[in-house]
Amino acid sequence: MGDAGTPPPYGVMDFAGWFEAFLGGHWHVFDPRNNVSRIGRVLIARGRDAVDVAISTTFGPNTLSSFTVVCEEVPKPD
Numbered sequence: 001m002g003d004a005g006t007p008p009p010y011g012v013m014d015f016a017g018w019f020e021a022f023l024g025g026h027w028h029v030f031d032p033r034n035n036v037s038r039i040g041r042v043l044i045a046r047g048r049d050a051v052d053v054a055i056s057t058t059f060g061p062n063t064l065s066s067f068t069v070v071c072e073e074v075p076k077p078d
Helices: none
Strands: 019-023 026-030
Touching: none
Parallel strands: none
Antiparallel strands: 019 026
């Protein structure tokens, strides 16, 4: 989740998770990492835990040489 809709200064970008919980007959979104509500989320997968929704699962020797997440706010149309 990026810093779209939050005031500067912006912190270092980070890949983070959020979750939904069914409480009182409705789904509610929670973001345990950020103290400011975010206006955008990118759903990569749904699962019970990190094992269900791993970005990558590897077996044997491997090297991640690069990983970049870019998040840009799309302006609202006039």
